[in-house]
Amino acid sequence: MLHFIARRFLVLLATMLAVSFVVFAALELNIEDVATHVLGQFATADQRHLWLAENGYYDPFLYRYLRWLMHFLIGDWGRSIHFKEEVTTLIPYYLKNTAMLAGISLAVMTPLALLLGVLAGMREGSALDRMISFFAIATTSIPQFASAVFLSGIFVFWLHLLPGASPMTSGFAWRELVMPVLVLVLAGTGYLTRMTRASMVEVMSSAYVRTARMKGNSFARVVLRHALRNAMVTPVTVVMLYIPWLLANVVVVEVFFAYRGFGTLLYTASLQHDVFLIEGCTMVAVVAVVSTQLFSDLAYVWLNPRVTFDAPSEKTAGAAA
Amino acid sequence: MKTFGALLRSPSALFGLAVGAVALMTALFAPLLAPHDPLQTITPLALPGSVAPDGSHLWLGADFLGRDILSRLIWGTRTVLLWSSLSTAASFSVGVSMGLLAGYYGGKLDTALSFIANTLLAFPVTVLYIIIITSFGASGANIVIAVTFASAPGVFRIMRAIALDMRNRDFVAAAITQGESALAVMGREILPNAVTPLLADLCLRLGYTAITVGVLGFLGLGLPPPTPDWGGMVAEGKNMAIAFPHLVIFPCIAISLLMLAMSLLSDALQQIAKGSSRA
Numbered sequence: 001m002l003h004f005i006a007r008r009f010l011v012l013l014a015t016m017l018a019v020s021f022v023v024f025a026a027l028e029l030n031i032e033d034v035a036t037h038v039l040g041q042f043a044t045a046d047q048r049h050l051w052l053a054e055n056g057y058y059d060p061f062l063y064r065y066l067r068w069l070m071h072f073l074i075g076d077w078g079r080s081i082h083f084k085e086e087v088t089t090l091i092p093y094y095l096k097n098t099a100m101l102a103g104i105s106l107a108v109m110t111p112l113a114l115l116l117g118v119l120a121g122m123r124e125g126s127a128l129d130r131m132i133s134f135f136a137i138a139t140t141s142i143p144q145f146a147s148a149v150f151l152s153g154i155f156v157f158w159l160h161l162l163p164g165a166s167p168m169t170s171g172f173a174w175r176e177l178v179m180p181v182l183v184l185v186l187a188g189t190g191y192l193t194r195m196t197r198a199s200m201v202e203v204m205s206s207a208y209v210r211t212a213r214m215k216g217n218s219f220a221r222v223v224l225r226h227a228l229r230n231a232m233v234t235p236v237t238v239v240m241l242y243i244p245w246l247l248a249n250v251v252v253v254e255v256f257f258a259y260r261g262f263g264t265l266l267y268t269a270s271l272q273h274d275v276f277l278i279e280g281c282t283m284v285a286v287v288a289v290v291s292t293q294l295f296s297d298l299a300y301v302w303l304n305p306r307v308t309f310d311a312p313s314e315k316t317a318g319a320a321a
Numbered sequence: 322m323k324t325f326g327a328l329l330r331s332p333s334a335l336f337g338l339a340v341g342a343v344a345l346m347t348a349l350f351a352p353l354l355a356p357h358d359p360l361q362t363i364t365p366l367a368l369p370g371s372v373a374p375d376g377s378h379l380w381l382g383a384d385f386l387g388r389d390i391l392s393r394l395i396w397g398t399r400t401v402l403l404w405s406s407l408s409t410a411a412s413f414s415v416g417v418s419m420g421l422l423a424g425y426y427g428g429k430l431d432t433a434l435s436f437i438a439n440t441l442l443a444f445p446v447t448v449l450y451i452i453i454i455t456s457f458g459a460s461g462a463n464i465v466i467a468v469t470f471a472s473a474p475g476v477f478r479i480m481r482a483i484a485l486d487m488r489n490r491d492f493v494a495a496a497i498t499q500g501e502s503a504l505a506v507m508g509r510e511i512l513p514n515a516v517t518p519l520l521a522d523l524c525l526r527l528g529y530t531a532i533t534v535g536v537l538g539f540l541g542l543g544l545p546p547p548t549p550d551w552g553g554m555v556a557e558g559k560n561m562a563i564a565f566p567h568l569v570i571f572p573c574i575a576i577s578l579l580m581l582a583m584s585l586l587s588d589a590l591q592q593i594a595k596g597s598s599r600a
Contacts, residue, residue: 011439018440026456134333137588141580143532145539145555146573153566164563248445252536256559266448267540270455278452285448 008297012290019286020072024065027275031057037273038081072283078276082268087280090265095284097168098254098261102246104177105184110239113189117196117235122223124201132193140190144249148183148256155179166257180257187249192238199234203227233303240296244289327593328586337524337586344579348399355392356380359549362387369567382567384558388547390567394575396549401579404461404544405530408468412530413523415469416476417515421507423477424484435481438474446471450533454542461544464537468530479522483515521590528583535576551576 028034034057035048043051052058056067071077077087120132142150156164156179166176203209204227212226213219251263258264262281269277328334347354356377357363363373365387371379373389381390419438423431441449453467487493487510496510537543538552546553551572558568 014436015440015443018436019443022440023452026452137584138581141528141584142577143535143552143573143580145536145552146577149555149559149562149569149573152562153570157563157566244445248447251447251451252539255540263447266451270451271541273455278455282444282448282452285445286443289445290443 082272094265113192121197121200136190333585334589340582357389393549416473420480524587
């Protein structure tokens with residue numbers, strides 16, 4: 001067990017290191033660009049040169065990378081050019097807003113998707129199954145900016161029930177959170193539903209469920225007491241993988257509704273070529289993704305005693321089946 | 322061919338094929354189908370169905386610069402299909418060739434390629450797009466590069482898993498014993514066995530890449546204006562959508578319909594792939 005965690009952790013660290021190198025290379029390999037972005041377009045060549053010399057940008061690239069990495073590790077992430085604030089004070093505030101949005105979406109999405117998935121998967125091929133499956137495919141296919149447009153059309157412009165933007169300028173407002181949550185839930189429920197359904201179908205066609213049924217148990221009892229627990233293994237690990245999905249997808253939703261979250265922050269940073277802020281945001285996003293992958297692996301092993309800790313390859317085989 | 326026959330028996334696959342074919346035709350014959358020049362200013366913010374000064378109809382209205390929305394949608398089909406298929410083709414060429422090499426040779430090459438793939442997969446995709454496009458600039462070629470970085474690792478994993486599995490089969494061993502070159506074994510023995518799963522992934526990815534092209538357009542990172550682009554149309558019309566919903570509704574319907582078609586097609590292909598692997 002410890003061996004497994006340690007090995008996964010080492011892989012995680014190596015990935016992080018590689019990612020940090022890629023990010024640094026992409027953003028700071030061209031030092032003239034960095035100087036232009038920091039000092040603005042109208043700085044003279046002399047001013048850029050002076051700034052670059054002052055900040056050690058004429059040092060060799062690898063040396064600069066290692067120094068940046070050291071600073072990064074001790075929490076000196078630089079100042080945002082656009083917001084004129086420390087990156088380390090900006091990110092937590094925006095990340096908190098996104099965590100709230102993502103948390104509420106997950107809390108709505110998970111029970112809904114599990115319920116729909118179980119209902120669809122317990123009788124494969126039934127009318128209910130086909131209806132839910134179609135709904136799942138349809139909702140996952142619609143791009144979020146499109147569903148944001150459709151839902152705003154209905155709830156904001158037609159029914160006048162909700163506000164169309166969520167900047168929360170005058171403090172926290174529940175009403176402004178509804179639309180972004182709705183769009184995320186609509187986009188995310190389908191995939192989890194399909195995963196749950198596939199898992200449920202698999203379990204329902206297994207021998208032990210047939211045995212339980214033949215022993216004379218009612219259908220409801222077989223589903224609830226025999227099938228459900230085994231069918232939940234895959235979806236529970238998939239829920240963990242939603243965190244990277246949410247991080248990737250909040251950008252569109254947050255930009256659409258002008259919600260002040262992590263996605264908007266990264267988006268603004270990249271539009272403004274705010275080098276240090278982009279670096280900080282990217283590293284935070286990657287840490288979140290990689291650590292949820294680790295947690296998801298652990299959860300899978302913990303929930304499925306047939307998988308041993310030393311053979312992580314079995315996990316992928318089990319998940320694919 | 323058997324796959325194709327099975328596709329024709331599934332209603333959702335038929336729907337997907339039909340919408341795909343219509344989109345393809347629209348893209349190919351855009352100059353003939355579009356009633357107006359997609360860049361020509363006619364009547365700014367004209368409502369759907371209104372009549373232009375020259376007596377022609379603006380069936381879906383005009384945008385804030387007076388450009389006919391129907392014509393822009395038709396030309397936009399070309400943008401979406403062209404860039405999403407180019408990007409998907411690039412991702413598949415990279416992913417499939419790297420996956421074949423990694424699965425066939427294994428060892429250090431496999432470890433190195435898998436590590437690169439996992440590093441790229443550690444980025445949330447949108448973050449990857451934003452970083453690549455903001456550092457290299459918004460253009461069609463950079464969309465292709467960004468999508469390749471984001472989706473080649475996924476294709477790589479599928480191909481690698483199949484190649485790893487096939488590597489130990491008897492028919493591959495037989496081909497090697499016969500003295501066939503590594504390239505021939507990979508191309509003629511291993512690749513044909515990966516066609517159905519790759520095809521299912523291709524459909525899905527084609528759809529997702531179409532979404533990506535739309536999303537990038539929406540975020541202002543897609544093709545630079547005034548190229549007709551569905552996502553870009555939504556971004557441009559978004560702030561006026563309260564008064565003029567037709568600016569955004571039609572491009573949204575277009576992209577949703579195309580995506581739905583691709584997903585249904587991919588789902589049908591997956592069903593067929595599952596069925597044939599069971600048999």
